[in-house]
Amino acid sequence: MSQGSANSRNSEVKCSCGRAGVxxxxxxxxxxxxxxxxxxxxxxxxxxxxxxxDDKKVVDELQMKLLESYTTIGELEMIQKLNEDRIKDLEKKNKDLLQKVQT
Structure with missing residues (x-):
């Protein structure tokens, strides 16, 4: 049998070299x-x-990684929204302070 290119790593499967199998x-x-x-x-x-x-195990692992990625994306989007809201608040405060200084 001829072997193809490496696609992904699995840290649970190790070869006799001690490296993770691909x-x-x-x-x-x-x-x-x-x-x-x-x-x-x-x-x-x-x-x-x-x-x-074990194809089912690989699919399960990939689905878990995908779910984790979606969770991370959701968390980052929430942080971005909070930061945008904070920037708007700070810009408003800055504008208010500039108006007070001018008067």
């Missing part, structure tokens, strides 16, 4: 398209790591 795809042979964990250093290593990927 998800690769079988390109040729009997099972093209099959996902597996391979050594990060492949092909520049003698490590022969080949651990089939």
């Amino acid at each position: 998800v690769r795809t079988v390109k040729n042979g009997a099972n093209p398209g099959t996902k597996f964990y391979g050594c990060l250093m492949w092909p520049n290593t003698s490590c022969k790591m080949f651990v089939p990927v």
